[in-house]
Amino acid sequence: MIRVWGRDNSNNVKKVLWCLEEAGVPYERIDAGGAFGKLDTPEFGRLNPNRKIPVLEDGGTVLWESNSIVRYLAARYASGSLHDGDPAKRAQADQWMDWASINFVPPFTTIFWNLIRTAPEKRDMVAVAAAIETASQLLTIADATLADRPFLSGEALGIGDIPLGTLIHAWFNLPIERPDLVHLRSWYDRLLERPAYAKSVAIPLS
Ligand SMILES: N[C@@H](CCC(=O)N[C@@H](CS)C(=O)NCC(=O)O)C(=O)O
Incomplete structure (x- = not known):
């Protein structure tokens, strides 16, 4: 299942969650960043060397930068709706x-x-x-x-x-x-x- 790292009050995380909800794709979210910490861990550093949220894991695909994640999700899961091929x-x-x-x-x-x-x-x-x-x-x-x-x-x-x-x-x-x-x-x-x-x-x- 798709995994999103990031606290839900982050505006950059919200972009990703909104996109997933619009696409109707199931996902799990892991609280990270802010009071939740975790960004300094070796595990997180391997996912995002910038140590920022959001991070998306989709099978073997790991992505950071919220706009890039949104583009990826729309192209992969919302082609013809959120993503326009023209x-x-x-x-x-x-x-x-x-x-x-x-x-x-x-x-x-x-x-x-x-x-x-x-x-x-x-x-x-x-x-x-x-x-x-x-x-x-x-x-x-x-x-x-x-x-x-x-x-x-x-x-x-x-x-x-x-x-x-x-x-x-x-x-x-x-x-x-x-x-x-x-x-x-x-x-x-x-x-x-x-x-x-x-x-x-x-x-x-x-
Ligand atoms: N350009 C990056 C910015 C990422 C960013 O600055 N994320 C903030 C939250 S919005 C962060 O990780 N802050 C540290 C924290 O939450 O502890 C993106 O769009 O994903």
């Missing part, structure tokens, strides 16, 4: 995956770590304010795309929705002021209707 459509999905990880993750991480994982007296609220501005600006780009189609990947949910879709749950539940981006909000509402998303992503922030 090169142009596939590239559109890849584009949104890369955009979310390269552009949105840095400001998002500043906001999330300060407000959710840092004691109030140690928070850098100046950095948080600047990051909210950057993140809001970036999200207007996703909002404009979502004005024209229901999902970032196109007419149906695809891998292009998974990285930003995972983080957007936190975005709409963080104690911050957000710009009024109606298409982004409708997309999040569509994601919330999916049992796979509700189970693996839309859990209380921690």
Whole structure:
């Protein structure tokens, strides 16, 4: 059976779990990282020399880097749904995956770590304010795309929705002021209707 290493409150682990749930593939998850530790063990180091979660084991295939895992799972287990075989459509999905990880993750991480994982007296609220501005600006780009189609990947949910879709749950539940981006909000509402998303992503922030 497929094995996923990683605590379920990690946004990068959530991407993998969401993908597996959408694909309807059985899996087992091993708590690791954060308070669960285990990343320093020799066994884990053999799976991922970066000592980060998530890690996927599927038979003899061992993978790290959450976006790569999502691409692999979609191609292997969700061909024709999450994974589009058409090169142009596939590239559109890849584009949104890369955009979310390269552009949105840095400001998002500043906001999330300060407000959710840092004691109030140690928070850098100046950095948080600047990051909210950057993140809001970036999200207007996703909002404009979502004005024209229901999902970032196109007419149906695809891998292009998974990285930003995972983080957007936190975005709409963080104690911050957000710009009024109606298409982004409708997309999040569509994601919330999916049992796979509700189970693996839309859990209380921690
Ligand atoms: N680019 C990597 C980032 C992996 C990463 O930074 N994982 C974090 C959790 S989100 C981690 O392992 N942190 C150490 C820990 O949880 O103890 C990916 O997308 O998989």
